[in-house]
Amino acid sequence: MRTLDKKLLRDFKRLWPQALAISLVLACGVATLILSIGTYRSLDETRRAYYERHQFASIFATASRAPQSLMREIGLISGVAGAQGRIVEPVLLDITGMIEPASGLVVSLPDHDTLRLNKLYLRSGRLPTPGKSGEAVVSDRFSKAHGFRVGSTFAGILQGRQVKFQITGVAMSPEFIYALGPGDLVPDYRRFGVIWMRQQQVAGLTKLDGAFNSVSLTLLPGTSQPAVIAALDRLLAPYGGTAAYGRKDQMSNAFLDSELKQLQAMAGVIPPIFMFVSAFLINMIMSRLVALEREQIGLLKALGYSQLAVSAHYVKLVLVISLTGVVIGFAAGTWLGDGLTRLYSEFFNFPFFIFQRSLDVYLLAAGIGIAAALLGGLKSALSAASLPPATAMRPAAPTLYRKSSAFGQWLASTMSQLTVMAFRHLVRWPLRSGFTMLGTSLAVALLVTAMFSFGSINFMIDTVYFRTDRQDATISFSTPLAPTAVHAVKKLPGVLSVEPYRVMMVQMSHGSHSRRVAITGKPQNMRLSRLLDIELAPISLPSSGLVLSERLAMHLGAQRGDVISMKLLEEGWHEVKVPVVDIIRSYFGLGAYMDIAALDRLSRIGPRRSGVYVELDANRHKEIYAAIKAMPKAASIALQTQSLKKFRETIEQNITIMTTVYIVLAVIIAFGVVYNSARIQLSERARELASLRVLGFTRNEVSRVLIIELAIILLVAQPVGWILGYGFSWAVVRGFQSDLFRIPFVVQNSAYGWSSIVVIIASVLSAFIVISRVRQLDIIRVLKTKE
């Protein structure tokens, strides 16, 4: 080994705690980069492969009843590669051992043909035999949740008929990677399952012989999706076709999209923070090292080492630090990636998972990490190279402290000399003090960003479950019924009150904007399921006109008073014009509302009810559930308490994991910044502090000089961190926003408080490690060595 490299190694050994602190910060950057990009790629690639192998459709549409013969025409639409018509129908399930009813979706399989689109991945068993009544394949998770196996049976009510399902196989489908039951915010596989049966069976049960009510298409490459959608809409319109939509509006796909978007957002925000902080830390210790080794640098040059050799020497040290970080980051990133992937496989149903552990992600992360480090060390390495040898070997001139302003002098006169020393040092290097403060505040900001979600989610739960949807259950009818059906529900045992609703699929247009949405008709004075205005105060519906959710209004570019044109999709696309009378707050979907009577007046079919919100007697659940399970017209049921419970469980698990990760990240930053800055302060001021000891100051008094400076930095860092954290959180909320859901932006004071507490504790501990060195300060030695 070259002698200069031996020096390097020994320098590293001496500096290792500082170097390691920086390596760790850098490792966080590398790990989060690998985590976000690697997981993004894995998820994206898995989905792509799954879609491709299983022929996931690109366009979806529903109708009320379209003749099979129409499929031929649909297949002839220019650009269509494959088309599959089928029957899809909600079903209420009565599963032994479950008091409450569950919900299912029956999906038909061709009788003799195999599926050409949205192909199943059969995990076990076989497909149902055509003609065998009740035979069905069920979704994997649902089957697992109930401990079903091939041969198990369960009961259901499909359009008023009792059905006995017999499981012949367990499957997965690219359509249901993420499967939400009615009214649920997170998947609950116990209460929601997909059931595939032969066409003939389903047609018999739904009275749709020779017809279909759902169609999926795949397109030839290069086909314009809107053109096909328009053609499909035209063909289906006479048969109650509700506008066709692409993958972006397909529920399961949209959830995956939103997850991918979050990973992307994470890759753009978190790794750069760590890269920036490590660059700064490297800059800090390298400039100190070059200052300390001034004379050695001069000597090396006197001996004939070139500028290049000298700067290379320091660059190598930066490389050692950054490579250590990269290696740790690789390990941590891989480990975290595994964890996140496991979490994903809990959430999403993939038959396989493709790990994109591709070399280039690692190379990219390593490259960015090393580049950040080099950037931080470059200035020092260059300044070492350009130090003229003759000057380098003369001792450096004492640091010039500037005379303070009149105010500064007055301020100084009010403080003890030790405090003045601390202040002067602080303002002498404003850039370094500023960056140290900024680094610490980034730790605070990171924590605020992690912790604000507690507040936001609680706020969302409160708004959704306790202020908006206050019903105990939502029962939806298998087909729209006459208003008298509501009274039948009211008479069920244990039902305290009911509130009807009507859902109509419409195509809303305003200017050049157009959206397919469900419009919900509700009674003017809602008691159970309410609407809240922008200030979250309950509103009552105006007797006519539309109430739009914020996000829908945004998509349509509509404001209060604008007139929206609506095509009623289930009524032959008959068009009406309605003014927007109010805009409300909503965290899910793209809601549109109207007084139910007004909606009835718009409809050419007349008054209909899609379902009811019900208030239940908590002591009579058993009776109520039994009655609902027996209710002929119920297609599905959403249970608020169950849904909330599942939501809480899921969110809590996720938030706990996330918060733990963020706390570790923040502690690493705080430690890296504070420890290094304290070490450097101590190194710069060792002589000064030893002199103080010689003059008779106690160890505590001397430590105070260091503590005061660190304390000021730490204190200023808190509010700055809060502001940054507020900004980051806002960015996260923006990143989460999708048509499916939004998170309210609520940062509770406790988020700021806890973030500061964690960072302050971490900082105080890091500083303490250094300050304990003041006690070991060898006065004689410090004074003897030349600075």
Add this chain to the structure above:
Amino acid sequence: MSIRQNKKVAVFTVEDLTKTYHTGEVDVYALRGVSTKLYQGELSVVLGPSGSGKSTFMNIIGGLDTATSGRVMFKDLDLSGASETELTNFRRRHVGFVFQFYNLIPSLTARENVALVTEISTNPMRPEDALALVGLEKRMNHFPAQMSGGEQQRVAIARAIAKNPEVLLCDEPTGSLDSKTGRLVLEALTRINDELGTTTAIISHNAVIHKLAHRTLYFADGEIVREQVSDKRLTPSQLEW
């Protein structure tokens, strides 16, 4: 030694050298027109009060610094207009330095400090041999902090001579040593001058040392005020410190 003097090959030819430092408001005239020659194989001693320009002079002829005006020739090589790279190469090939504060790399052992130089030289001695020349073969694996000042300075000398330089430039090599250790260091230097014939210049503000020299340059106020050639030299042990 008379043979050497007869040959009189000039290693350094310095003509009208000036050096001005611009520090803040005042200009410091460190050298105000110095002309002299240093001859091959000679041991020169540079004397003069503190601040008289001795170090500046030596730094310039050693290629550590550049002059404001004037000319420095190392044999046929003009150092006055040399680039940083040329100066680096000049130092690397031809010059060994010894400084008052030893300037050893604290994180390297005695042997490694010497190896630091031999690694980048074309025709070096073995570090062990260089250390043996200064009587430190037994302390090879000690770190600077484990050695006395005199020992450290002898490591510095070993380091300076290990590459078999043509010239050895020593800036107050005994400046921070007591007389007994100073003598040991001077013995090492004279021995190298005698045995290897290395052209040597030693800065000192201790006038006695001139008794070791072939030639003595007296600096005052940035000028050479006197130059003295002696043919009666003493050995370090004969010096009255």
